[in-house]
Amino acid sequence: MQLATIFLGFVVFGFSENIKGPAIPRIQLDFLLNESQIGTLLSLNALGYLIACSFTAFLTRKWGIKRVTVAAFTVMIISGVFIFFSNLYSLFSASYFLMYIGNGMLEIGLAILGARIFVKNTGMMMNLTHGFYGLSSTVAPLIASGLMRVTINGYTLDWRGMYLVMLSLSILPIIFALLSRFPGDDIKQEERVPFRILLKDPVLWLMVLILSFGVVSELAVGGWLVNFLEKSYKWDAVTASGMLSAFFVCFTLARLLLGPVTDKIGFTLSLTIFSGFSAVCTFAAILGEEAWAFLFAASGIGIAMIYPTVMAFISKRYPNGSDTAITFTVTLMGLFSVIGNYLIGGVIEGVKSLFKADSQLALLRGLQAGYGFIGLCAALCSVTGIILYVYLHKRQEVI
Template identity: 45%
Template sequence: MQQLEEARLGKLGQSRNYYLLLGVVFGGYLIFGISENMKGPALPRMQDDFRLEEWQLGLLLAFNSIGFLLACSFAGGVIRRIGLRTALLLSFGFMAASGWLIGSAPGFALFAAAFFFLYLWNGLLEIALAVLSAKLFTRNTGFMMNLSHFFYGLSSTAAPLAATALMGWDPGGGALGWRGMYAVLLALCVLPMLPSLLSKFPREEGEPGQERVTWRGFAKDKIAWCVVVMLSCGVTAEMAAGGWLVNFLERAYGWDNARASWMLSSFFFCFMAARLVLGPLTDRFGFVRSVIAFAGFSGLCTCTGVLLGEPGAALLALAGAGIAPVYPTVMAFLARRYPVGTEAAITFTVTTIGILGVAGNFLIGAATDVFGFRAGYFMIGVNAFACAAAGGLLYRWLRREGRVI
């Protein structure tokens, strides 16, 4: 009887710990979505306050990718040395502090530095959450990865509306503006720290004799580089849409901030719903084939929406349904193909896409500055098509190996 009771308590403890870890992952992605997409409605206000040119705005957005790049270059080593728990706690804490730094920056230089600081820790959070998800979700990997990122889409849908409402909120001493909005919303980063403190984090396990993936070995794999190109194009399309859609609608079509923010929220609603509904299909249809189909659909919606002009604006929101499953599905692919040394595979991939992401964001800003807003936004659709094309090449190589995932 005592052994049965101990076994029952052990299962209860494992179940409790699993749900705590789910709280870390789901709560982490909720915070991640807020921190990434609160900037959309604020960008025109920032641009006006600091009197920025379009290329400077593109450079500011490139700081997202630069922060990710630097964070990813040391994220794997940091996680191995201090552990996932500490890495997550540091990320949440410093992201909350960055809200105050952004809100109090008096000039563009300090503001850009504070923005960089936010995305540096945002990058570490992204890697830590991806590694934790890969270790936690060993079954139905595609579905669970997409479900985790569904919470990113959920908060991304609400973030533009919450940012718009908070910027106009008057607590008694004048409207908060974009500065106060950043301080308030980023203070929410402290919430996922509680389940992080209470849970026991999983250790890496693999098959006996299975070789650990290293950066050097990964860099020699042509499959790895194809994944990098595929994901970098997909991430550029995803991030650029979140960053440029409000500005595009306001500047190109003369929409007011509230209407443009609603369209951005519609983009993220499609984004969120796709990860919830289409996630289970990725395990059945195959990870690579799913990426090809979804990215191609997103590129078609974006480019057609731009060509149609203002009547096609709804297609720009619908494009979110296609681009949404790309990132979590590629993470599921990496977890399945590289079960040992997953953090090395993820950090290498995200580091290299960070480099390409800097170039992608800057080119979109430069195209907007030289050729106009429509040409710049059209480049986002081109990136989605490039993601699908790289996926087609990857599928061909994997089929030759007989290892299609």
């Protein structure tokens, strides 16, 4: 029951995060938004994610992980209902914000549960469970594109109905969570590593940077790749969504197959190698333009490994303080996500302004620069991994 809750939880999480790719161009058209406004919207929603991360660990200690997990899925269902009825941009923004509150609670809840359960073959099991996120992310853009065209009794679901249907799937993990018994809620407070001790550890701060750069690069693909391909290369929605799905195929296979590699070569070295690979693929895809677009998908192989490997690292280094360490790193990661999405939209608009207004070349260069920022985040993740490895190697603490 615990595994079913985690696996289905990551499936729903993947859907909620990555159905936005095909939906954003339609949302943009309905509400007449420019790229900068889309970036601001995604940043504000990441702020909701950040807020949820900041209080979920506290709720976990007070309520227990079971109630927190059920509450997270319930919030996501409610947000889907509100999105369906959002005819005004203000209501839509609030509904989308609420969905990210649920996402943030779910992110922390599943991470804490995984850290408590997977005490052996941690890297492999963390990547396997997160592989279910990749599985749902792979099919999410295609399912979303298909659902938006479904007509029931003369009513076309469009993006609003699509969000309602997809987020309603949260009922499935709720059922398994209610039937489960979760470990670790009985750990006494005095047995936990004090928060002030964690804050003094430079390794934790380096993990914050690695996770932040890696996740900004990962999540930005779901929000910007379809938009990039449609507007830069005039791809149709189905083809562009197919490339996003190809990204998540690579993403998923990496998590399902390469988890044992992280256990074998070490978590620290894995973070450096895989994030560097993603950066190289992203920059090569941008410079090679349309002919090299397949490398956008290949970049998923590297970036897929960052989040679960960081979680495995934390669970090994802080066995009695993983709840607090995970909450701290993921909360600060959420802050970076707010800034990251805003910067991507701002970079696109800034570079466009350097060229002739409203020209196709201006749009192309702007989108290339914005996507280049995604590659830069992956590169910075790799550089920070090198710094972490050197620091730990000197102290003979490499994990």
